[in-house]
Amino acid sequence: MMKDARDEDFELAEIDNVVVIFTNARIDRDTVPFDLYCYDVRESEGFSGDPVTLEKVVSINHWGTILSKKPFPLEDDAYYPLKDGINYLGETCTMDEFMEMNPEDEMDVMF
Numbered sequence: 702m703m704k705d706a707r708d709e710d711f712e713l714a715e716i717d718n719v720v721v722i723f724t725n726a727r728i729d730r731d732t733v734p735f736d737l738y739c740y741d742v743r744e745s746e747g748f749s750g751d752p753v754t755l756e757k758v759v760s761i762n763h764w765g766t767i768l769s770k771k772p773f774p775l776e777d778d779a780y781y782p783l784k785d786g787i788n789y790l791g792e793t794c795t796m797d798e799f800m801e802m803n804p805e806d807e808m809d810v811m812f
Contacts, residue, residue: 743759754781
């Protein structure tokens with residue numbers, strides 16, 4: 702079941718020095734504003750609990766969904782490898798709160 706991004710509580714996280722918001726849910730892309738980038742996170746084979754790639758859509762081995770203010774370059778227009786995984790920052794926020802964060806706020810959250 703797809704969730705409405707406007708009603709979801711997300712975890713603040715960091716991927717390759719980019720602050721993102723994460724949820725385990727599948728997000729309905731129609732509820733995401735055009736100025737945010739939405740990616741599904743694929744879990745590794747064998748249910749190891751390790752997120753391995755960002756992709757446009759993941760049907761099998763779906764780990765969660767992230768929203769980002771910056772695009773991640775997809776290799777072969779298919780995936781972005783998560784070499785260092787996802788660094789969860791221990792805070793939550795809504796999509797609207799994330800959109801209101803300025804770059805200084807994002808840096809404060811990371812350090």
